[in-house]
Amino acid sequence: MLPTILYSGSVALEKIFDVQDIFGISYFTAILVVCFATGLIGMAYSVFGGLKAVAYSDTINGVGLLIGGFLVPILGFVALGQLDGGGFLAGIKHFATATPEKMNAWSAPNAMAPYIPWPLLFTGMFVNNMFYWATNQSIIQRSLGAKNLAEAQKGAIWAGFFKCLDVFVIVIPGIIAYQLMDAGALQSSGSGAAFDGDSAYPLLVLHVMPKPLMGFFAAVMFGAILSSFNSVLNSSSTIFSLNIWKPIFGKNADAKKVVKVGQIFGLIVGILAIVISPFIMYFGSGIMNFINECWGLFSMPILCAVLFGMLNKNVSSLAPKIGVPVHIVLYAIGYFTVFDKIHYLYWVFVCFLVQCVIYFACAKFAPRKTPFEMPNVPQIELVPWKTGKIWATVGILVVVVMYIVFSPLVLA
Numbered sequence: 001m002l003p004t005i006l007y008s009g010s011v012a013l014e015k016i017f018d019v020q021d022i023f024g025i026s027y028f029t030a031i032l033v034v035c036f037a038t039g040l041i042g043m044a045y046s047v048f049g050g051l052k053a054v055a056y057s058d059t060i061n062g063v064g065l066l067i068g069g070f071l072v073p074i075l076g077f078v079a080l081g082q083l084d085g086g087g088f089l090a091g092i093k094h095f096a097t098a099t100p101e102k103m104n105a106w107s108a109p110n111a112m113a114p115y116i117p118w119p120l121l122f123t124g125m126f127v128n129n130m131f132y133w134a135t136n137q138s139i140i141q142r143s144l145g146a147k148n149l150a151e152a153q154k155g156a157i158w159a160g161f162f163k164c165l166d167v168f169v170i171v172i173p174g175i176i177a178y179q180l181m182d183a184g185a186l187q188s189s190g191s192g193a194a195f196d197g198d199s200a201y202p203l204l205v206l207h208v209m210p211k212p213l214m215g216f217f218a219a220v221m222f223g224a225i226l227s228s229f230n231s232v233l234n235s236s237s238t239i240f241s242l243n244i245w246k247p248i249f250g251k252n253a254d255a256k257k258v259v260k261v262g263q264i265f266g267l268i269v270g271i272l273a274i275v276i277s278p279f280i281m282y283f284g285s286g287i288m289n290f291i292n293e294c295w296g297l298f299s300m301p302i303l304c305a306v307l308f309g310m311l312n313k314n315v316s317s318l319a320p321k322i323g324v325p326v327h328i329v330l331y332a333i334g335y336f337t338v339f340d341k342i343h344y345l346y347w348v349f350v351c352f353l354v355q356c357v358i359y360f361a362c363a364k365f366a367p368r369k370t371p372f373e374m375p376n377v378p379q380i381e382l383v384p385w386k387t388g389k390i391w392a393t394v395g396i397l398v399v400v401v402m403y404i405v406f407s408p409l410v411l412a
Contacts, residue, residue, distance in 0.1 A: 100412050
């Protein structure tokens, strides 16, 4: 995750500042320079500032990202309107009518990555999203850091509503970039890599963003990269120090020692991420596609360990000990045999079903000696948010409406 964050952010910043042409260096070297600078600054306050520093920076960067993020599609609509001799409203009309096939979120069942076949919304993509949003340490660490259960639930659902805005700040700018490119108004600048999905966003920003606002937007982009990088780096240090080092090597270590070990580990991981990050450009078609394929190697065992750990009191540690190696072998078989024939998330769902069978079998035939009971945690208030279920339902309905709008029933 860390190298892909640095690389994707560096692609944007390299395009915006045209680092390659300014310094007369190769595209690879330009990406390496930006990755190094970004990673070094990110490590400085993630490793030594901890979760509190990351939380403050995330909040500030988040506000800037919302403002800058919505500026891009608005200015993009203006640019589309200018193609037809109009303005903002003409741009919206052009957007909705020029490429209706791009408005369809329901890809054919046999579509290949990076497209998402519609059956995956209820199978592979569903379990993949459950893994990411419900077990990813850099995300759930925010919830675990809340002062009580109600605040954690509010934060998670609030974040869910913000996630719905991705359609406006990521997907729509992508379609705008495609339409401008199709009309010949947008093309790759400088002597860098050719126009592709990964460079579409920064090229659109260069095309539509007024020069006086470019500094603000570059700062927002830089902050967003640091935010993601720091979150994962901090979580990596937490996982290592609390779940690996302390139980095995530091059983009697005090809190200061554990923090020190986490900082050292964070420095090592951060440096490795910087070194690896430029090479992501050679790792396949599209950054998100690459990340998801990598996650597939371990996602379902982690998801099932959490799900069955919460929902079944009889599952013993035998289940993940069997499930993890079985999944890795099964996923590897799929990678080398069927990934060029079917969407890889179909195979992920098959792996999920296999994991479920393993867990059910272990709970039935090799259960825990005594059913698990959740320990009492008196220092944390566990009273749920009174209206949490209502707002969660509203969030689900918002997603459903969005999928209806971006379908052949409406815009497509």
